[in-house]
Amino acid sequence: xxxxxxxxxxxDQHSPDWLTGETFLAACRARLNPDGCLLVNLILDxxxxxxxxxxxxxxxxxxETLLLQLADHDNLLVLAYNDGVPxxxxxxxxxxxxxxxxxxxxxxxxxxxRIAPGRSPA
Numbered sequence: 625x626x627x628x629x630x631x632x633x634x635x636d637q638h639s640p641d642w643l644t645g646e647t648f649l650a651a652c653r654a655r656l657n658p659d660g661c662l663l664v665n666l667i668l669d670x671x672x673x674x675x676x677x678x679x680x681x682x683x684x685x686x687x688e689t690l691l692l693q694l695a696d697h698d699n700l701l702v703l704a705y706n707d708g709v710p711x712x713x714x715x716x717x718x719x720x721x722x723x724x725x726x727x728x729x730x731x732x733x734x735x736x737x738r739i740a741p742g743r744s745p746a
Contacts, residue, residue, distance in 0.1 A: 625657045632665040639666045644677040649684040649704075656706040666700040674700065678739050689739040692732060702739070709738070 629652050633643060642648055643664065652662050664681070668674045682689055685704035692701040703709075713721070718729040 625660070626655055627657050627660050629656060629660070629662045630665075631662065634667055637667060639664075639668055639677070644680045646680060646684060649681060653684055653704075653706060658707045659710070660706045662704040662706075664702045664704065666702060667698055668700065669698070678702070682739055687738070690736050691739050692736050694732075694735065712736075 631643065631652070633640065656662060666677055668677060681702055681704055688705040688707070688709055690703040690709060692703070712733060715730060718733070722729045
């Protein structure tokens with residue numbers, strides 16, 4: 625069992641459909657520890673594909689999903705938690721991690737949203 629699984633795959637500069645399929649996602653979830661997290665880097669080029677992918681992720685992980693999207697990137701980062709979204713780190717922790725990794729994690733916090741429940745895409 626794993627604390628963290630990172631999935632970052634592409635096929636012809638897009639995320640393959642199977643990457644957000646129920647079979648693959650359920651297999652990933654089954655391999656997570658109870659407090660584990662699956663991070664999926666999606667590269668999708670249109671709104672219907674994005675909606676369908678996020679819907680399938682929510683079918684497997686329910687409400688325990690967050691989305692990080694940066695305006696100047698085509699990537700969508702989806703964090704799917706096995707058993708509850710943890711509380712956000714304190715500013716001091718974010719600054720310390722940012723210093724260590726050379727990233728401004730504090731500026732990313734407002735960009736993280738919970739994926740809202742939705743209906744099946746048409």
